[in-house]
Amino acid sequence: MNDAEPVTEAEPITGERLRRPAVARSVTLGATKVSYVPDGAVQLVPHRWLPDTGDEVWSAHPEYLDGTGHLVAGIGGLLVERDGRALLIDAGFGPQAVPAAPGNPHGALHGGALLDSLAALGRAPEDIEAVAFTHLHIDHIGWAWQPAPGTTGPAFGRAALLVSESEWSRRHLLRAHGTDEKILAALAPRVRTVADGQEIFPGVRARLMPGHTPGHLAYVVESGGRRLIAFGDALHSPIQVTHPEWSAASDHDPEQSAGFRHRLVTELGEPGTIGFGIHFADVVFGTVRRDGGRAVWHPLDD
Structure with missing residues (x-):
């Protein structure tokens, strides 16, 4: 498992990083350290995942596609550490794999590496006080409900599970995306709902950003005069930074999602602001800059 790679200045998107899943990378914001924790990856069928695109878009942007013609999306979590404490934002897919199926907007999907990735960052599951x-x-x-290897309970069994109130109250809508009653029942005893703007950890606030799901949250991490916006699935690919009007096939409300993306891209271009895109191939940390009037994702380089 790769050690976390420290991140420094921004660079244009080049090379193979757009076509491979992310390795562990870390950014320091004042007294807070944030690290991407890899779990696995999924291949996305570009014109199905982003239905407003066609062959002409991807012919013009082959840099986003792997050797099989898919968008590459990493799966994992974001570890936030401060003053000896640890928070995890998202918990990966868990120790399972799903093969590609004809007609699906996504191809093969697998997880399983998150606990090893966390260990490589010097943390055990019991160190995590909450999973947001x-x-x-x-x-x-995934790792919040599936039994950890060699055990009968979930890996983060001691952690509170933080979910927006509007996500939890409308959780029945998630069945269409595979989050069934069995999974929800496993989560329920430890779920704690949070409100828009609530501080959930020192320097970390929840921000309601619905559209992808009814209660989708972003998390804003602030320390040392800088901030990081972990925007979850508001954006799935760096190409959406330039085209925030392109909604994903899995968006619950595409119009609402697009509206939040437009505002998010503007905010990510403000001074002292870093973005974290959990599915952004190997360019998960970055900034937004203007290039000829267009917004462009610039990954942080190590």
Whole structure:
């Protein structure tokens, strides 16, 4: 498992990083350290995942596609550490794999590496005081409900599970995305709902950003005069930074989601602001800059 790679200045998107899942990377904001914790990856069928695109878009942007013609999306979590304490934002897919199926907007999907990735960052599951979910799709909650290897309970059994009130109250809508009653029942005893703007950890506030799901949250991490916005599935690919009007096939409310994306991209371009895109291939940390009037994702380089 790769050690976390420290991140420094921004660079244009180049090379293979757009076409591979992310390795562990870390950013320091004042007294707070944030680290991407890899769990697995999923292949996305580009014109199905982003239905407003067509072959002409991807012919013009082959840099986003792997050798099989898919968008590559990493799956994992974001570890937030401060003053000896630890919070995890999202919990990967867990120790399972799903093969590609004809007609689906996504291809093969697998997880399983998150606990090893966490150990490589010097943390054990019992160190995590809370797992804060951006939303309750199955690729974000896996290790919170599935038994950890060699045990009968979930890996983060001691942690509170933080979910927006509007996500939890409308959780029945998630069944269409694989989050069934069995999964919800496993989560329920430890779920604690949080409100828009609530501080959930020192320097970390929840921000309601619905559209992908009814109660989708972003998390804003502030320390040392800088901030990081972990925006979950508001954006799935860096190409949406330039085209925030493109909603994903899995968005609950595409119009609402697009509206939040437009505002998010503007905010990510403000001074002292870093973005974290959990599915952004190997460019998960970055900033937004203007290039010829267009917003462009610039990954942080190590």
